[in-house]
Amino acid sequence: FTVTTFGESHGPAIGCVIDGCPPGLAIEEGDFRADLDRRATGKSRHTSQRREADEVEILSGVYEGKTTGTPIALLIRNTDQRSKDYGEITQTFRPGHADYTYWQKYGIRDPRGGGRSSARETTMRVAAAVIAKKWLAERHGVTVRGYLAQLGDIAPEGFDWDAVEQNPFFWPHAEQVPALEKAMDALRKSGDSVGARVNVVAENVPPGWGEPIYGKLDGDLAAALMSINAVKGVEIGDGFGAITQRGSQHRDEMHLDGFASNHAGGILGGISTGQPVVASMALKPTSSILIPGHSVNLAGEAVDVVTKGRHDPCVGIRATPIAEAMMALVLIDHALRHRAQCGDVGVMQPRLP
Ligand code: EPS
Numbered sequence: 001f002t003v004t005t006f007g008e009s010h011g012p013a014i015g016c017v018i019d020g021c022p023p024g025l026a027i028e029e030g031d032f033r034a035d036l037d038r039r040a041t042g043k044s045r046h047t048s049q050r051r052e053a054d055e056v057e058i059l060s061g062v063y064e065g066k067t068t069g070t071p072i073a074l075l076i077r078n079t080d081q082r083s084k085d086y087g088e089i090t091q092t093f094r095p096g097h098a099d100y101t102y103w104q105k106y107g108i109r110d111p112r113g114g115g116r117s118s119a120r121e122t123t124m125r126v127a128a129a130v131i132a133k134k135w136l137a138e139r140h141g142v143t144v145r146g147y148l149a150q151l152g153d154i155a156p157e158g159f160d161w162d163a164v165e166q167n168p169f170f171w172p173h174a175e176q177v178p179a180l181e182k183a184m185d186a187l188r189k190s191g192d193s194v195g196a197r198v199n200v201v202a203e204n205v206p207p208g209w210g211e212p213i214y215g216k217l218d219g220d221l222a223a224a225l226m227s228i229n230a231v232k233g234v235e236i237g238d239g240f241g242a243i244t245q246r247g248s249q250h251r252d253e254m255h256l257d258g259f260a261s262n263h264a265g266g267i268l269g270g271i272s273t274g275q276p277v278v279a280s281m282a283l284k285p286t287s288s289i290l291i292p293g294h295s296v297n298l299a300g301e302a303v304d305v306v307t308k309g310r311h312d313p314c315v316g317i318r319a320t321p322i323a324e325a326m327m328a329l330v331l332i333d334h335a336l337r338h339r340a341q342c343g344d345v346g347v348m349q350p351r352l353p
Contacts, residue, residue, distance in 0.1 A: 001018070001019075001020045001021060001132065001329065001332045001333040001336055002018070002019045002020055002333070003016055003017070003018050003019075003124075003125065003128040003329060004016065004017050005121055005124040005125065005128075007078075007121070007124070008110065008112055008113070008114075008115040008116055008118070008120075009078070009081070009112070009113040009114050009115060009118030009120035009121070010078065010081040010083045010086075010112030010113040010115070010118075011078065011112065011115075012077065012078060013075055013076060013077045013078055014075075014076050014078065014120060014121065014123060014124055015059075015073065015074055015075040015076065015124060016073070016074050016124035016125075016127060016128050017071050017072070017073050018061070018071065018072040018073075018074070018128050018131060019071045019072075020333075020336065021061065021067050021069070021072055021131060021135070022067065022069065022135065022336070023066070023067055023068055023069035024066055024067065025066065025067040025131065025134060025135050025138070026065055026066055026134075027058070027062050027065065027066070027067055027072075027131060027134070028058075028065055029055075029056050029057070029058060031130055031131075031134065032056040032074075032127050032130050035126050035127075035129070035130050035133075035321050035324075035325070036054045036056070036123065036126060036127060036130075037054075038126075038165075038170075038320070038321040039122065039123065039126045039318055039321040039322060040052060040054055040123075040318075041310070041312075041318070043168060044168035045185075045188075046168055046169070046181070046184045046188070046312075046313065046314070046317055047168075047312050047317055047318055048310045048311055048312045049310045050080050050082075050310045051079075051080045052076075052078065052079055052080050052120075052123075053077075053079050054076055054123060055076060055077070056074050056075070056076055056127055057074070057075045057076070057077075058072070058073075058074060059073040059074070059075055060072060060073045061073060067131070072131065074124065074127050074128070076123060076124070076127070078120075081112070081113065082113075082309070082310070083111070083112045083113060085113070085308050085309035085310070086111050086112065086113055086309065087111075089111070089305065089307065090109060090111040091297045091298045091299070092295055092296070092297040092298070092303050092305050093295050093296060093297070093305070094287060094288065094293075094295065094305050094307050095287065095293040095294065095295050095305060096284075096287030096293075097114075097117070097287045097288070097307075098114075098117035099114075099117070102115075102116075102117060109298075113309070117229070118229075119229045119230070119312075119315060119318070121229070122228065122229065122322045122325075125228075125322060125325045125326065125329070126321050126322060126325045128325070128329060129324065129325030129326070129328040129329050132325075132328040132329050132331070132332040133324075133325075133328045135332055136328060136331055136332055136335065139335070140204060140205070140206060140335065141204045142202055142203065142204045142205055142331060143202070143203050143204060144200065144201070144202045144324045144327050144328045144331070145161065145164070145200070145201055145203075145324065146170065146198055146199060146200035146201070146320040146321070146323045146324045146327075147161075147164045147170050147171070147172045147198070147199055147320060148169050148170045148171050148172075148196060148197070148198055148316060148317065148319075148320060149172075149197040149198060149199040149280065150196060150197035151169065151171075151180060151183070151184075151194065151196050151314060151316065151317075152183070152187075152194035152195065152196070152314075154176070154179070154180065154183060156171065156172050156173045156176065157173055157175070157176055158172070158173035158175065158176075159172045159173060160172055160173065160174070164320075167180075168317070169317055170198075170317070170320040184313060184314065184317075187313050187314070188313045190291075191289055191290030191291050192285075192289055192290075192291055192313070193285040193286035193287075193288075193289050193311075193312075193313045193314060193315075194285050194313065194314050195282065195283055195284050195285045195314070195316065196282075196283045196314055196315070196316020196317065196319070197280060197281070197282055197283070197316070198280070198281050198283065198316055198319045198320050198323045199278070199279070199280045199323075200225075200278075200279050200280075200281075200320075200323040200324055200327045201276050201277070201278050201279075202266070202276060202277040202327055202328075202331055203276045205266060205272045205274070205276070205277050205331060206272065206274055207271070207272055207273055207274035208271060208272060208338055208342065209271065209272040209331065209334040209335055209337075209338050210267065210270045210271040210272055210334055210338075211270055211271075211334075211337070212269055212270050212271060213270070215270070215334075215337075216267075216269075216270025216271075217267050217270055217271060217272055217277070217330070217334055218236045218265070218267045218270060219270065220330045220333070220334070221234075221236065221267075221277070221279055221326075221327065221330050222234045222236065222279075224326040224327070224329060224330045225279060225281045225323060225326050225327070226281075227326070228281070228283075228319065228322050228323065228326060229315065230283045230284050230286070230315045230316075230319075231281050231282065231283055231284075231319075232282050232283070232284045233281065233282035234279060234280070234281050234282075235265075235279065235280040235281075236264075236265040236267060236278070236279050237262065237263050237264045237265020237266070237267070237278055238250065238263045238264075238265070239265075239280060242263070245263070249263075250263045250264075251263070252264055252273075252275070259273065259275055262275045262276060262278065265277060265278040265279065266278055272334075277327070277331070279323075279327065281319075281323060283314075283315055283316040283319055284315075285314070285315075286311055286312055286313065286314065286315050287307070288307035288309065288311040289307060289311070290306055290307070290308070291306070292304040292305065292306045293305055293306075
């Protein structure tokens with residue numbers, strides 16, 4: 001199951017091609033609405049105010065409402081670009097931005113907004129993962145859910161999955177939402193940005209998905225999450241917390257009725273254990289901020305850069321559906337690879353020694 005995307009944030013459209021999707025899965029354009037809305041800009045005052053319709057057109061790979069097994073092409077037309085916002089930055093490099101490295105690599109400046117490096121590209125990952133999530137749920141009962149686990153220095157003081165979809169932050173503790181609103185309002189007014197942590201959990205993943213050496217499930221998951229814009233760190237299970245643990249504490253002891261804990265995050269030796277697969281990622285604070293920053297321009301001069309336009313004071317707020325998407329895309333790929341090599345041996349039958 002492979003996905004590639006195309007398009008730029010200020011080009012005519014963005015899209016993706018999905019190859020290797022099993023045939024016979026029911027898919028219609030309405031299936032994409034919920035997750036695309038969860039990720040979209042302009043849904044609260046705490047995110048970018050760009051208003052995109054994000055209407056998916058299915059161009060191929062689906063016939064009479066079912067996947068055919070041939071490549072699926074999805075297209076979303078951009079409807080609310082404002083390239084004029086970027087007029088001033090065609091000659092300069094925004095500090096912390098990919099426009100510097102794209103220029104060093106390709107020698108070409110795309111002045112139309114963030115272009116390929118814009119988080120707009122993640123729309124298509126979420127769209128592709130709608131198909132992956134649906135197959136995983138129908139075939140294996142797998143659910144993939146995420147939440148915002150830290151906003152700057154604010155951490156959840158309680159946890160309830162039901163709270164997560166009831167507020168614009170994907171925050172798991174309803175009582176803290178007014179404090180988050182206040183913190184974000186103050187941050188936005190200051191013109192600055194803040195980082196975040198997003199956690200993502202897949203449940204009902206059967207044991208056996210993943211490859212032992214090349215293509216470890218945790219390796220692929222780390223690469224997939226790290227490929228999301230602004231992600232600077234990924235943890236699986238206890239992650240960096242393992243540094244200070246003892247073996248007696250970290251190892252997940254086994255009893256006849258299952259594992260006693262899940263420090264491993266559901267993966268041992270690159271292969272799923274049948275426990276929830278748990279990952280966490282750190283997102284940097286948005287580089288596009290109103291506070292002037294020192295940089296250089298194409299003429300080799302020192303300049304101060306202020307990034308205007310419609311930006312997110314915390315990109316992490318919209319990252320929860322994107323993290324879920326990348327987890328789902330990795331899981332469906334490994335589910336299909338496992339089935340190809342081992343058939344359905346072990347699937348849905350967690351077998352402990
Ligand atoms: C983004 C910059 C802003 C955001 C954009 C991500 O867009 P623009 O290119 O108009 O400045 O609105 O997010 C989206 C449009 C989206 O759909 O996620 C960036 O630089 O990453």
